[in-house]
Amino acid sequence: MKKFLLFFILLVIGNSAMAQQYKSHTVVKGENVYRIAKRYNTTPEAIYKINPTAKDGIQEGQILAIPVVNDEEYKTHVVEKGDTVFSLSQKYNTTQEAIFILNPEAVNGINLGQILRVGKIEKKEQTALDLGSEEGKDAVLDSLKIIPEEQKIIRFITHKVKRKETLYGIAKKYNITVEDIKKQNKRLYSEQIKKKDKIRIPVFAQETTAVAKPTEIDSISPNSRLTTTTRYIVKPKDTRYGIARRHGITITQLEQLNPTMDPDFPIGMEITVPTTIFVSLKDSIQPGFELYEVKPKETIFGILKRTGISSDSLFNMNPYLREGLKAGMVITIPKDTMAATIPQIGKYLDLGSKLYNFKPKKVAVMLPFSLDTLNFEVIQETEEHLKKKQSLRIALDLYSGILIAVDSAKTKGITTELNVFDTKKNNNTQHIRKILKDHDFEGTDAVIGPLYQNNLETVAAELRKYETPIFSPASRKESNLYDNFFQTRPTNEMLQERIISYVEKDSTDKNIIIIVQQGKKYEEIKEKLKAKFPEAKVAKIEEGNYLYEVHLGKVLVENKPNWVFLESNDVAMLSNVIPLLNAKAESHKITLFTSDKNSAFDDDSVKNEHLSKLHLHYPSFYKEFDEEDEEGNKHVTPFTKKYKAIYGSDPNNWAVRGFDIAYDILMRLGSADDMYHAVSFEGTTQYVENKFNYTKKMLGGYCNDATYIIKFDNDLKLTLID
Template sequence: MKHILAVILIAFSIGLSAQDYIEHTVKPGETIESIAKSYLVTPFDIYALNPDAKRKFQPNTILIIPNSKVKNEAIVEDTRELIGYKNHKVKRKETLYGLSQQYGVSEEEIKKANRFLYSENLKKGDKIRIPRYKTVVSKQTLNNTVKKYIVQPQEGKWRIAYKFGISVADLEALNPFMNETIQPGDELNVPNIDDKEEKEVESAYGYYEVLPKEGFFRLKIKLNLTKEELEALNPELKETGLKAGMVLKVPADVDTSRSLEDVETTDLKGTLNNFKTKKIALMLPYRLDRIDIDAVDETKEKIKEDRRLSVVLDFHVGVMMALDSAKQLGISTDLKVFDTRYHMSKTAEILAENNFSDYDAVIGPMEENSFNRVARTLSADHIPVIAALNKPDQVYSNVFQTLPESELLSKTMIDFVKADSLKTKVVVISDHAHRASSEALQKQFPNSQLILTEKDKKNKTKDAYYIYHANLQNVFSAGRTFVFLETDNSSLASSVVSMLNALAVDDTEIILATLNKGKAFESKDIDNNNLSNLQFHFPSVHKDYDESKVNGFVEAYRKNYGVTPSKYVARGFDITLDLLMRLASAENLYDASINSIATEYIENKFRYNKSPSGGYVNEAVYIVKYDNLRVVKAE
């Protein structure tokens, strides 16, 4: 055996000698990330050549560093030089964040000058040192350097990565402070290659980033392009082959959206191996400052009246039940709960007064600006932030968005109908507010019919939100017809549902569907019996739990509270249990969230895909239907 290992080691060494590489001896205080940044490569590149570094990384370890494409030319760089300290006595309500803003230094720089702040919170009366710096402009020559590039109109990360022959991850490593969404005029670091080596980015083409473990066979299925076609568009593939992260040029009409092929549900119980206590923060707007816990009746009324508080409390119960279930699997949790009070200022105070650098994940907050602040602040330490009850406007690299995008919901519904081999006809009924999307929907189904609502007789610019019964005459025949109803108007939905129900007789099967089930279908004027008769189908983030099967979670909740759990209790349970099991099955949440891992719990399922902005978005969607007054998964 040892001879085989020796041969492998020699072969590996010979392979390396044929390439350009650098040997680096690890110094105290260095990390893989800091070393990668100094050589302008990515941590992934270092781990690829030094797999042992993941489990054994210490001073004096010798690492093999790949040579990046960046040339060794001097660049002008601003550096900060420590010139002394200013003494400061902490006043009431002062925070690290506030002091960092006041003196123009970072919180980390203050902590380094006052080591006790790593283990203790800042408090009134503390005497601390504030570091003072001066800026020095100098010419720096590194082992590898970069040049500056100004982002042009219509350029995104993928196009710039393609232009300079690097991956999106490489571009992000070169620009650690780059905005999640880059804008024309932004200045970026790029490889200092010769102008003639830059690839031309053509607006007539699209661009696709290769995912980990993707080969030509999978790309043929996803992009409908053969190996030969991809090589013709990207000649370098003949030399390098496919590599994760590389950006490929593809025809403009190719759908490069990251649609997920079906995979079997992953049972994470069999993969649990990391039983270190998980440190989790839960940030929700409990608004405890408004509640008098001694006034029981008054508190009950507030909970009934405040819909948001009811949701938060239900979610919290689900979280606690998940912690108990995880404990039974050997996963222990250190949970710290923070009341954000639904205020940005309170969230900022929580961030300033607490060190989250050693947390495994943060769930919340709900409020959009507060969530963005938490995600942006904790991105420096790569702490995952879970968007559990909201859809953030910006998916930072450390964000896990649990709610799928609405575009994916629509696409999943369309694909479901297309896959139905028994369908004979598709009809689209739409109000004018949804006309554009309904016309696009009509194009998905050749020979389908679009019926638009009538305009107001007095004001032709206004929608009257109704259709005549005559519009539906002779539309339906024997066999199956899918009817998409696209509206947010409850009166239109109610009248159309009634008319369709009356027409669905004998051999005429009408299946009602919609791309986005909004409040229009939850009106008290719509009879759920009619929705059941029409087998109403729609895409959904969650499904109702199966009452025909024994469910320990549901039984435990009923035993404690005397009622069935709401969807928010189930969501709190599902998200938290999934988070803990993923953390217990890998080194961190990022490693446990590759798109081949699909999980499903009580009412929710999760399959994360890395978004173009670098974060992770759940792309697991249910198609559900009304069946005997219950909402069940459609097969």
């Protein structure tokens, strides 16, 4: 009875959708739907659509109805340990080029468990129809297809291949298709033609046509706009995928429109495409939808999970996705579905409440511990070395914070395989390359470090092939070379832009004053301030970076607030200018700003009482102060408690930074498919003292542009104001 129902369902399907072809397939041991889809050049979703019960799993001997785009089947192979494209070409008596054509993704390498097409299955003619046998069932089901009428071959021509000739050119010469030639020369399915080859050319009783009719185009198109065709000339850098995407069809559909298309896709070749040529993606977006650019390593599963839509809906909106998802693709999705998945705590993202990726995380730490220079047998010598070696102290502090981050993430269900490497010193390229060569970094989710920029660039360059994210924990220098470079510390320019933007928002009716140290180094910030505030007054600075009181008096006014930018790293200049401003604050409303609160501001000759009275505002990439509760008591974070319990002292800024960077990485990896997916979330994360908002740069990788604005308040208190 069940067999009869299957036959009846397929018969109904065959009669109601004459444009679609179907085959039956008997499941064999070890097969899954994905592998079957590979064999018949279709998709798992298409199989599930007409075999809904297959979603619950398939069993050996089960019969499935398979929709086929063309009447072709492929041999498949599950990649095993030791397999290479070359070894598979030998095993299946084909060529590496043929495997690459059938599996374009294999050009980037093959992976264990990957399913590859390794050649076409030649059709066998049915000689008998036995409804009681499996072959009989297949024959009945195959009979539901619409079989095109075969053209009659009246004779053959022998063609001797000349230098630089292609199958496409030969087919065009004889007004037939490439497939017509391959059918009569079976070896060409797996081999390339060579000079002096002799191939059989069929001569048909009547001329073949290669251009699809408008109705055929409608049947393969994703929407009703594709009703006619036009010709398109292939240009430099054009690809089959690019042209298909821009016309809203799949590569398979493009090939159906162009059966004689040269597989080499040469520049200047003419092909048939739908008339919706070069339609602007933005112009074609319907209300309620938006464009989304696919990030590196992003998966269809991840997009479906985040958007909450079905795979059928995603493929209907983006038919070219059936050819595979690639970084840089621009796809259509329902509006506001990608950014709305992560809840916020106040202004910040709460990644901890949206964890779903609990696969163990593989994280490497690369820092200059310089263990080869330490003499652990002499304690006093080791302590002296630690005091003198600043990079070693920073490395140890960062590492101590990272260890607590790993332990804290574990309480959230995120386990971490932490691998630690000693980079020893700066400009240590040879040693670092040896580390990367001697250890397996493929599959590493993130690398924290190295500390120095040169070493960072080396690691980023070497691990770019794996798209491994490299996090710079300390350097402010940008990298414009590597897309896998993540700068965790905002640049000086970002800090400048932050404070300038803050002042600009409220600069109406303010007397802006610019006091900038002399010298080439400070000329850039001076010109930037003058450009942003053209009405600003510039105080005259004397030789030796000295400001006379009379010159300060000329730029101050009494009838409106005076907002003063002070840019200097000269202790002598600060100890001259700040007291003058403090004295003038008795008769004038003065607020002090700087884009760079450097160590000169912390010198003993610069009094904090003056900075407090002038309400100094400055940008910072970390909070720089301890928060207090409503009763004025110091707020102790769980991290600080844990750190003190383990190490016996309060954490310094580097230890806090190590914790914040590592914990943010682990939370992002736990709430996304990978780091590139995680940094696509809109919004900022914040932890103990640092916050993170990674943005993709035009050239290079990602930069954290999240900063604070801090103000010296009354009674020497620091207040976070923005």
